[in-house]
Amino acid sequence: MDVLTCGHVAHKGNGRLCRHLLGEGSDLEDRVWHLTGTGLDRDVVCTACDTSDEPLDLVEACEGCVERAQEDDANVIAIRGAPGVGVRDEPIRTDTWRTPLPHEVIDVAAVPDSPATWLLLTPDRVLRWNADTGEVDREARYELATHSFEVWAEREPRTRVHAADGGRYVAVGVDYGRFGKVLDLDTGSVTMELDRGEYHQNTVPFPLAFVSTEDGLRLVHGTAWNRLDVSDPATGELLTRRDFVSVGNERPEHYSGDFQGRLHLSRTGRYLGLDGWAWSPAGLPRVFDLHRWLRVNVWESEDGPSLLTLALRWYLWETPMCWTDDELFVVWGIGPDDEIIVPGVRVFDPLTGHEVRAFAGPTGSGALFSAGSALYSADPGGLTRWDLSTGERTGTVTGFVPTHHHPASRELVELRDGAMVRWRLPG
Template sequence: MDLLPCRHAAYAGSSRMCAHLIGTEDEEHVRLLTGHGLDSDLCCRACDRAAQSGERIDLVVACEGCVARVTDADWSILGWRGTPGIVERLEPLDATIFETSLPAPVIDLAPIAGQPDPVWLLLAEDGRIGRFHAELRTWEVLARSTVPDEPDHEPWMGHSLRRQLHASAGGRYAAVVNDFGRYGQVLDLVTGSVTLALDGGGYHADTVPFSVAFVEHGGQTMVIHRTEWNRLDVSDAATGRMTTPRQPTAYGKGEPRPEHYLDYFHGRLYVSPGGHRIADDGWVWSPVGIPTVWDLSAWLDDNVWESEDGPSRHRLCQRAYHWNQPMCWLDDERVVVSGIGGDDEAMLAGVRILNAATGTELTSFAGPTGELFADTARLYAAAPAGLEVWDPITGHRTGTIPAFAPTRHHVGAGELATVDFGVLRRWRMRST
């Protein structure tokens, strides 16, 4: 076998490289997209500047090992040049949008996911929580939230304080929280009473949505909620009783560091479709967004420290200054994160699909942007121009619905929905 320009007798890698990246320890590089998917060549900062000035740069073939040395770390990408290849395979798509006027001014809505009908909880501006059947147009007020107001300080990175509504699968319980704040409530919608006052702590609470999610476990509805910046707990939604008591997870100056200390700011939580795993879109200093995932049964049944350092907890990726980004589950084994790259200033629009059990990447492709949703066969991205439908296996875009950017997914009814100027707009996903 002849020597390649990198001076190795090996198989050629998938990318060409500028000579300055060969034989050095420097891994930082710019990716020069070829227009075929995510295929790209690689060059150093100096060559990138030269190319931007109109100069021709020389790219040579390098071996698989040399290419992997440069491309294996997300943080090594300095930027992208050119345009990725986006392929289409259009499929029949019913783009009918159903529109229904809402019975009250609405701040937020949440699906009652366990219902096969399009039944939603609505949070009105005055704090009322009601059940709304989108087809029958029935509206029943069930409770009123009294979450404390919080001073709306200067929004961090544009994230203003906002009220968010969450619903349990069966619709009996709701949580109203201050995203990018510290307070919230869990309410029993049968009795109208508050079962649990939530306090996520005030330390940099303005950097993340309030961490809260409902799960069904052991025949009970449980609520996962942040109790400190670096701690999640689980409580019985009916009684507010905490089921994850453990020693402190924080410490002060001069105090010993706890054994299971977690240096991690918990963010938005995503429960997998079968309720087996949970993903957490949080961050660590300096700051770096690091979405993580762990096994819920291991946490709730076996190891109270699973959310801190349990064996099922995995980092999915890390991106400087990049969190509060769209994520979703394809199924209980695969999780999707938006953005390809390791820094918010060098992020390519697209998605990465990762194995939740190992944290390893399965595939990635350019194109999807905006809020993400999925059923068993397709990935849906609420792009600014409208909804896009993607095949998560092949990376093909299979359809679009202009001027429809959903914000919520009703799993039971198989619908995506959003509220526009007092109107609930719904689209029925493909049957599976």
């Protein structure tokens, strides 16, 4: 091996740097990515080199120096050029079919373990409906408390429904709002009243997720802007009781300053993905071990050892996210903030928080779904399929833009013109 420009005897990194990003103190330099057009390959330069009239003076450096400059995106202030998007056309089914909905709905949720079974949300009722038979076998009325709010960044409050395994228990909550309820569809009764407070609740969706555990069904829910709790949805019993204790004017131990938003439960129910933000504001996609929270450490969701921050994105949160079958967490958006972003996804290991791969292509305009070895992105022109291992686009279903996934039916669905448009996943 030769001695590289960075002064190290090592393998060359995949990309080049300007000389000002070598050596001590280089991590403090603002920098610019220059995408080469081959995947996400990029050269990295300081702002002085980027704005100079002279041609870029790029040098080769070792893998460690290059990776450090490329992966540390906190000081990235611009991205030049475009990424390369790999394409490998493979056969894909393009046929969809329509199932008329029995009522006008404002939201739906798949009953995760019951094929073809859905919850339908109207302005005053929740119905359990079978899309194959058309039968409605349960329904319950609900009414949510109202409160005044200010719409922030075009985030209009929207009432959403969340389904538990079996479809008996239902959570209804207002995204960018304050209140919610848990209903028992067998009895029509309200088992829990939900309230997460009014402090900037208009910036994030209502955190809600059912999880089936060895000890029974549980509901993870927001109880304050910066706090999640777990309750028994049948009785309302709080299972994560804990109190913050202040000493003088110091912040209490375990106190979190993070806003908790949409929750993403992994396929096995082991991990929880969190989408939220913290001042200034910065989006903070995170993961933690739900089993540790329930069985080992009641503070796990605040500062437990399994709680990992995957990225920091200024002014950017509530982006598409999903879990893969092998429990990797996929987060849309490559870059440091809402104005400097490459359309694409990053894939993280929830055990370590390390990025295991990233690729450009998915637009981020709609939801992400994963099944088998494929990632599916609801893009403006239709559904696109991506190989999670190579990052190549392998197929498109034009004109179909799904919003929901039914894991038991292996279907993606779109609500359109009073009907559920359905598309079967392979396998």
